[in-house]
Amino acid sequence: MPGKKQQALSRAIDEAGHDARLSGASVVDHATLQSECEPGARAFWQAVPSRVLDLAVDPAEFIVEISSRLCMQECAVDQWCPLCDAVLDSRGHHSRMCCAGGDRTRRRNGLRNRIFRGAARAGLHPELERPGLLLPSRPGDINQNEQARRPADVYLPCFTGGLPAALDFAVTAPQRQETLYPGCSYCPRGRL
Ligand SMILES: [Zn+2]
Numbered sequence: 001m002p003g004k005k006q007q008a009l010s011r012a013i014d015e016a017g018h019d020a021r022l023s024g025a026s027v028v029d030h031a032t033l034q035s036e037c038e039p040g041a042r043a044f045w046q047a048v049p050s051r052v053l054d055l056a057v058d059p060a061e062f063i064v065e066i067s068s069r070l071c072m073q074e075c076a077v078d079q080w081c082p083l084c085d086a087v088l089d090s091r092g093h094h095s096r097m098c099c100a101g102g103d104r105t106r107r108r109n110g111l112r113n114r115i116f117r118g119a120a121r122a123g124l125h126p127e128l129e130r131p132g133l134l135l136p137s138r139p140g141d142i143n144q145n146e147q148a149r150r151p152a153d154v155y156l157p158c159f160t161g162g163l164p165a166a167l168d169f170a171v172t173a174p175q176r177q178e179t180l181y182p183g184c185s186y187c188p189r190g191r192l
Pocket of ligand 1: 083085
């Protein structure tokens with residue numbers, strides 16, 4: 001195409017390929033691919049492996065993570081989750097979001113602790129689980145009982161602009177039924 005730079009042509013080809021992949025994807029794969037396009041999602045791909053900085057992933061775990069992000073199958077067929085009896089899908093999505101075995105809680109705590117340590121190193125004087133700061137899970141509960149407020153995962157007494165900040169972390173996934181089918185009464189909360 002005269003007048004077009006190589007970079008522009010490559011970008012047009014990439015975008016056409018991406019659109020074709022999305023248009024033929026299942027609802028779950030569509031959500032996975034769209035999630036990879038969100039800001040910050042590609043940090044995993046760009047991180048330089050370093051054991052010193054705790055950025056190294058074992059090869060087997062790395063392959064599984066890539067397979068999931070590229071919508072590849074991790075096993076041949078769907079099975080039943082031995083912990084909660086939901087479908088253990090062959091893409092491995094349920095194994096990442098099942099809350100029955102406690103892994104999701106451990107991931108959230110690991111994320112919270114990492115942010116806490118980083119804030120402490122930065123001299124921000126963070127506090128773990130400071131009580132009574134965040135709105136309850138159901139905001140209406142605050143009208144009946146001020147004690148219903150939840151603790152902040154990490155409290156920073158002096159953050160942007162000198163103001164305090166209460167950080168709240170959650171481990172979630174774009175493949176959750178509530179995200180894929182909002183308002184669907186057949187989708188139990190917390191299960192894939
Ligand atoms: Zn499960």
